[in-house]
C-alpha cells in the first residue's frame with residue numbers, strides 16, 4: 001500500500017466512524033438508557049475507534065518503510081561511483097539536500113583520484129631516489145679517499161667506509177646524525193676533526209660567497225697523526241637551492257713522506273759524492289801544481305786518487321742498484337747457486353784487507369750440497385758487503401768467522417759473518433738498514449756511505465724472499481747474516 005492510499009483509507013475509516021457514531025448517538029438519544037443500549041453503543045464506538053487506531057498504525061509503518069527506501073536510494077545514488085540521474089528527483093523534500101551532497105561527493109572523489117595518482121608518482125620517485133642513493137653509495141664505497149656529504153642541517157647524508165674508519169663511526173647508524181657529533185677529536189690528537197666539522201657548517205652558512213674550499217687537517221688515524229688535504233664543495237640543486245656540502249679527504253701523509261725522502265736522498269747523495277770528489281780534486285791539484293816532488297809522493301797521490309775514484313764508483317753503483325731494485329727495474333737472473341763456492345770466493349777477495357789489519361779469517365763454510373735459487377752476482381755482492389763490514393769494524397788483531405749451514409726444519413741455508421769488532425749500540429740497531437745510516441760511534445773506524453746494508457737487505461729480502469739476521473753487543477762483536485730458501 002502506498003502512503004497516499006493509506007492516508008485515504010484512514011480518512012475514510014475516520015469519516016465512517018464519525019458517521020456511525022453520530023447516527024447511533026442520534027438514534028440512541030430517545031431510547032431508554034438501559035445497560036444493553038449503553039453496551040451496544042460503547043461496542044460500536046469502540047469498534048470504530050479500533051479501526052481508526054489500526055489504520056493510523058498501518059499508515060505510520062508505511063511512512064517509515066517509504067522513508068527507509070528513499071534514504072537507501074539516496075545513499076546508493078550519493079555513493080555510486082559514476083553518479084547518474086537522481087532516482088529521487090521527484091522528491092521535493094529530499095532533492096535540495098541530496099544534490100549538493102552528490103556534488104560534494106563528486107568533488108571529493110575527483111580529489112581522491114588526483115591524490116592517488118600523486119601518491120603513485122611519489123612512490124615511483126621514492127623508489128628511483130632510493131635506487132640512485134644505493135648507486136651513489138656503491139660508487140662512494142669504491143673511492144679510496146674518504147667522503148662525507150652533509151645536508152642543510154649539518155647532518156650526515158652519505159659517507160663511505162674510508163670516512164667511517166678515519167672518524168671511527170658506524171656507517172649504518174650514522175645517517176642523519178649531526179656532523180659535529182660524528183667528527184669528534186680523539187684525545188691527544190689535536191682539534192682537526194672538530195675544526196673540519198665547524199668548517200663544513202661554515203661552508204653551508206656561507207655557500208653564497210664561496211662554493212669550494214681546500215684546507216689541510218691533522219687527524220689521528222691508523223695509530224699516527226696524518227695530514228689530510230680536504231676539499232669542501234657546496235652542492236647547489238637545479239632550482240638554485242643549497243643541497244649539501246661534500247667533503248673529500250685525501251691522505252697525503254705518504255706523499256709527504258716520499259717527497260721528504262727524495263729531498264733527503266738527494267742531499268745525502270750530494271754529500272756522499274762530494275767527499276771522494278773533493279779528495280780527488282785536491283790530490284789532482286797537488287799533482288798539477290807540482291807539489292809532489294818525488295816519485296814516492298806522486299805514487300801515493302795516484303793511489304789515493306784511484307782509491308777515491310773506486311769509492312765514488314762503488315757509491316754510484318750502490319745508489320743505482322738500490323734505485324733499480326726499489327723501482328722494480330733490476331734484471332734478476334736466478335738459477336741454482338751453491339753457496340760454498342761463492343763464499344770461498346768472497347773470503348779470497350776479502351783476505352788482503354783482513355791481512356792488512358792482522359785479522360784472522362775463519363772459514364767455517366761446511367760442504368753443503370744444497371743450493372739456493374738466486375742471482376749469483378747479487379748474493380755475492382750481499383755476502384761481500386757483510387764480510388767487508390766485519391773487517392772494517394773489527395780492530396786490528398780480531399777475528400772474522402764465516403759460517404754456512406743448512407736448516408732442515410726451516411728449509412733454509414744460513415750464512416753468518418761473526419766478528420770480534422766494536423759492536424753496535426742498541427738504539428742504533430733499528431736504523432741499521434736505513435739508507436745513509438752510519439753508527440756515530442763507529443764512523444772513525446772506516447770510511448763508508450751507509451748504503452751497503454740497505455742494498456744487502458734489498459737483495460736478500462726484496463729480490464730473494466729471504467731474511468736478514470743481526471745480533472750485536474757493544475765491545476764484543478756482531479753477527480750479520482742471511483737465510484735463503486733451499487732450492488727445490
Ligand code: ADP
Pocket residue numbers: 385389390393419421422423424432437438439440442443447448449450451452453454478480
Ligand atoms: P758503511 O758503508 O758505512 O759500512 P753499511 O750500510 O754497510 O754502510 O753499514 C751501516 C753502518 O752499520 C756502518 O756505518 C756501521 O756503523 C754499522 N755496521 C755495519 N756492519 C757492522 C759490523 N760488523 N760491526 C759494527 N758496525 C757495523
